[in-house]
Amino acid sequence: QITLKESGPTLVKPTQTLTLTCSFSGFSISSEGEAVGWIRQPPGKALEWLALIFWDDDRRYTPSLKSRLTITKDTSKNQVVLTMTNVDPVDTATYYCAHLETGGWKRFDYWGQGTLVTVSS
Amino acid sequence: NFILTQPHSVSESPGKTVTISCTRTSGSIASNYVQWYQQRPGSSPTIMIYEDNQRPSGVPDRFSGSIDSSSNSASLTISGLKTEDEADYYCQSYDSSHHWVFGGGTKRTAL
Numbered sequence: 001q002i003t004l005k006e007s008g009p010t011l012v013k014p015t016q017t018l019t020l021t022c023s024f025s026g027f028s029i030s031s032e033g034e035a036v037g038w039i040r041q042p043p044g045k046a047l048e049w050l051a052l053i054f055w056d057d058d059r060r061y062t063p064s065l066k067s068r069l070t071i072t073k074d075t076s077k078n079q080v081v082l083t084m085t086n087v088d089p090v091d092t093a094t095y096y097c098a099h100l101e102t103g104g105w106k107r108f109d110y111w112g113q114g115t116l117v118t119v120s121s
Numbered sequence: 122n123f124i125l126t127q128p129h130s131v132s133e134s135p136g137k138t139v140t141i142s143c144t145r146t147s148g149s150i151a152s153n154y155v156q157w158y159q160q161r162p163g164s165s166p167t168i169m170i171y172e173d174n175q176r177p178s179g180v181p182d183r184f185s186g187s188i189d190s191s192s193n194s195a196s197l198t199i200s201g202l203k204t205e206d207e208a209d210y211y212c213q214s215y216d217s218s219h220h221w222v223f224g225g226g227t228k229r230t231a232l
Contacts, residue, residue: 047158047166047226049222096166105219106156107213108168108213114165
């Protein structure tokens with residue numbers, strides 16, 4: 001049974017750096033074919049894919065935010081971390097981490113509950 | 122990259138059938154599989170259809186997916202509408218560079 005859970009600050013000031021952690025169980029991010037991604041959803045708006053990291057440390061980012069995002073993994077802790085620099089109020093959103101279907105990499109088959117991050121001074 | 126365009130909302134009465142479209146703006150819809158997610162208020166998305174028309178175990182067969190190359194779009198059809206189907210629905214695909222794209226979402230409401 002795969003489960004994921006996001007954690008991080010609920011309130012961040014503009015220009016600061018946001019760090020979110022995804023803690024998961026039921027799989028190992030070091031196993032071939034595994035990957036975890038981050039998706040966000042501003043209040044009342046659509047889902048937006050942000051970043052993803054593969055078991056072999058290959059990393060992918062949405063082009064519009066690539067310069068501000070860093071995704072890393074800690075295999076020993078079963079965690080994936082997303083860092084977003086220079087946040088702005090428009091980055092206010094619920095941030096989800098999700099497991100990408102093993103090997104096929106087409107769909108996000110397991111999602112965390114999400115964590116709401118508000119960017120405000 | 123490409124965009125997936127969905128209608129903002131669809132409304133239909135319980136018991137009826139509704140179809141939600143997802144149009145790809147560039148490149149062929151058939152190039153990469155389309156997935157559909159349901160998101161109920163206050164909940165995380167859950168996958169309803171994958172690889173254009175496949176249902177995960179546990180998803181009722183009232184939900185079906187298809188693609189139409191002539192309109193370059195994918196569709197999610199929900200038949201025998203139930204109150205519990207009131208939710209937001211998102212299509213999703215990906216490209217050859219391992220970038221994932223979500224549609225703008227469609228709110229399904231009951232008449």
